[in-house]
Amino acid sequence: MSLGSDSMQDSLKGRSQWRAVLLSLVILVVVWEVLGRYVIHNDLIFAPLSHIFERMYTMALSGELWKHVKASGIAFIFGYTAAIAFGVMTGILLALKPRIGFYVEPWLGALYATPMIALAPIFVVLLGIGLSSKIAIIFIEAFFPVTTNSALGIKSTNRDLIDASLSFGATDAQVVKTVLLPNSLPFIVAGMRIAVGRALAGVVVAEIFGSVAGIGNMIWFSAEAYDMPKLFSGVFLLAGTSVALMSVLARIEKRVAPWRA
Amino acid sequence: MTDVKSQAKLRLSNVGHAYKGVGGEPLTVLRDITFDVRPGEFVTIVGGSGSGKTTLLRIIDHLIAPTSGAVLIDGEKIERPGGKLSFVFQTDSLLPWRNVIDNVAYGLDLRGVPKADGRSAARKYLELVGLGGFADYYPHQLSGGMRQRVNLARALAVEPDVLLMDEPFAALDAQTRELMQLELLRIWRETGKTILFVTHQLDEAVFLADRVIALSARPGSVREIVSIDLPQPRDIATKRTPEFQAYVARLWNLIESDVRRGFQDESAASI
Ligand SMILES: Nc1ncnc2c1ncn2[C@@H]1O[C@H](COP(=O)(O)OP(=O)(O)O)[C@@H](O)[C@H]1O
Ligand SMILES: [Mg+2]
Numbered sequence: 001m002s003l004g005s006d007s008m009q010d011s012l013k014g015r016s017q018w019r020a021v022l023l024s025l026v027i028l029v030v031v032w033e034v035l036g037r038y039v040i041h042n043d044l045i046f047a048p049l050s051h052i053f054e055r056m057y058t059m060a061l062s063g064e065l066w067k068h069v070k071a072s073g074i075a076f077i078f079g080y081t082a083a084i085a086f087g088v089m090t091g092i093l094l095a096l097k098p099r100i101g102f103y104v105e106p107w108l109g110a111l112y113a114t115p116m117i118a119l120a121p122i123f124v125v126l127l128g129i130g131l132s133s134k135i136a137i138i139f140i141e142a143f144f145p146v147t148t149n150s151a152l153g154i155k156s157t158n159r160d161l162i163d164a165s166l167s168f169g170a171t172d173a174q175v176v177k178t179v180l181l182p183n184s185l186p187f188i189v190a191g192m193r194i195a196v197g198r199a200l201a202g203v204v205v206a207e208i209f210g211s212v213a214g215i216g217n218m219i220w221f222s223a224e225a226y227d228m229p230k231l232f233s234g235v236f237l238l239a240g241t242s243v244a245l246m247s248v249l250a251r252i253e254k255r256v257a258p259w260r261a
Numbered sequence: 262m263t264d265v266k267s268q269a270k271l272r273l274s275n276v277g278h279a280y281k282g283v284g285g286e287p288l289t290v291l292r293d294i295t296f297d298v299r300p301g302e303f304v305t306i307v308g309g310s311g312s313g314k315t316t317l318l319r320i321i322d323h324l325i326a327p328t329s330g331a332v333l334i335d336g337e338k339i340e341r342p343g344g345k346l347s348f349v350f351q352t353d354s355l356l357p358w359r360n361v362i363d364n365v366a367y368g369l370d371l372r373g374v375p376k377a378d379g380r381s382a383a384r385k386y387l388e389l390v391g392l393g394g395f396a397d398y399y400p401h402q403l404s405g406g407m408r409q410r411v412n413l414a415r416a417l418a419v420e421p422d423v424l425l426m427d428e429p430f431a432a433l434d435a436q437t438r439e440l441m442q443l444e445l446l447r448i449w450r451e452t453g454k455t456i457l458f459v460t461h462q463l464d465e466a467v468f469l470a471d472r473v474i475a476l477s478a479r480p481g482s483v484r485e486i487v488s489i490d491l492p493q494p495r496d497i498a499t500k501r502t503p504e505f506q507a508y509v510a511r512l513w514n515l516i517e518s519d520v521r522r523g524f525q526d527e528s529a530a531s532i
Contacts, residue, residue, distance in 0.1 A: 163350065163354070165367075166342055167343070167348040168372070178367070258401070259358070259399060
């Protein structure tokens with residue numbers, strides 16, 4: 001069987017990829033540290049990694065870091081989860097009811113293409129500074145990729161699979177449950193993955209315009225104060241969260257659709 | 262009760278079909294198709310590409326309604342797919358997220374058969390097609406020939422009276438196709454199903470069939486029905502006999518002009 005050699009090649013690829021990531025990380029760390037310590041002596045525009053992590057540590061001890069993480073985290077969880085739930089429902093509905101989709105989809109496409117940073121101030125004016133405007137901004141950022149992908153997952157279903165199901169006497173509901181939904185699952189997970197980046201961008205945007213705490217807020221104020229170690233602490237936290245969530249979702253995507261690899 | 266015995270399993274009377282064409286004017290693809298299939302009979306349908314073979318099978322399976330005429334099964338009109346008929350599609354239409362055993366049990370799941378019962382029935386048919394050891398594999402881990410066997414097992418698992426097969430071996434290499442033909446004949450003998458099998462390969466049509474229905478080019482109509490009086494059970498040696506080759510030659514003569522015309526149409530269209 002070709003099974004053995006396939007999976008062997010996969011793990012080989014995976015292993016050497018990990019090695020490449022590790023190696024480039026080591027290089028980055030060394031270069032950054034050397035730059036920060038010996039080349040760029042101006043603390044107002046750059047900081048060596050050791051200072052950044054030192055700062056993160058003291059902020060963590062004082063509880064300041066936790067305050068920001070909590071403020072951003074709560075908004076992210078609510079906004080992102082709601083975007084997934086509503087996005088999946090909307091996307092599936094639009095794909096299953098082409099008549100509605102016909103009217104709605106062009107507008108969704110236009111909104112998807114609109115830079116959300118332009119809409120953020122509107123939400124702040126409408127909902128005031130605070131949690132609800134933050135959630136709204138994060139929601140609107142994450143909603144579109146999930147909706148579009150869910151609809152695509154339904155629409156891209158192979159016609160033959162639907163016919164096979166109908167041929168066995170499946171009802172419409174059974175076709176949806178046993179063919180259309182399983183087919184769209186990997187698309188939905190891919191949409192969730194794309195939405196992570198946009199939702200985190202939403203966190204920063206929302207906190208610049210309408211917040212008194214949170215990672216975005218922390219980044220913004222340390223930039224104004226030229227406090228580079230604090231600024232990079234925020235950036236690293238965001239980047240780390242994004243990478244972690246996206247790689248988990250990429251794994252899930254592979255898991256739910258091994259045939260697409 | 263000669264009456265019951267002589268009753269057709271499947272009866273098509275004056276079936277015609279027209280699709281909505283590109284410009285809006287109807288595109289007639291089938292005209293006046295009339296024939297009977299006896300219980301337990303193996304009938305093959307040949308015709309050039311575009312002669313409406315797939316359309317005809319889909320009409321018989323009630324996936325689409327004909328624009329004229331009627332299809333009777335055991336003398337009765339049915340309203341929707343899923344009863345006594347099972348379809349084996351041309352392309353492999355297995356659900357990629359179900360493993361082999363769950364694919365075979367799919368039709369039973371849809372009909373509300375309890376999960377455990379469905380799996381044990383599926384296992385029986387998986388063994389019948391010679392894939393008993395592959396229950397836990399996923400379709401993408403199988404070869405094309407194995408996937409078509411699973412398709413066949415899935416169609417058989419719902420215990421239909423009639424199997425409708427749309428060029429199921431067309432995508433297989435020549436050797437695998439020969440083996441699959443032999444397998445199909447064995448399964449037909451063992452199960453006694455009525456089989457209606459579409460192909461564009463004349464030797465395949467002759468080898469499998471009690472009778473071959475030759476369709477004309479579009480719009481497809483019955484050009485001739487040829488009884489194949491070759492002894493059963495047939496094997497590879499059957500294909501070397503002069504009788505076999507005479508049947509193939511006769512079918513070729515029947516449809517040659519249509520095939521050539523279709524070929525010319527297609528080349529003209531592609532210029
Ligand atoms: N859904 C459809 N709508 C319009 N035309 C179709 C459709 N399906 C098939 N046709 C046309 O009908 C003709 C017969 O198609 P088909 O039944 O697939 O033929 P065959 O299986 O013999 O190749 C072809 O010319 C094809 O283009
Ligand atoms: Mg066809």
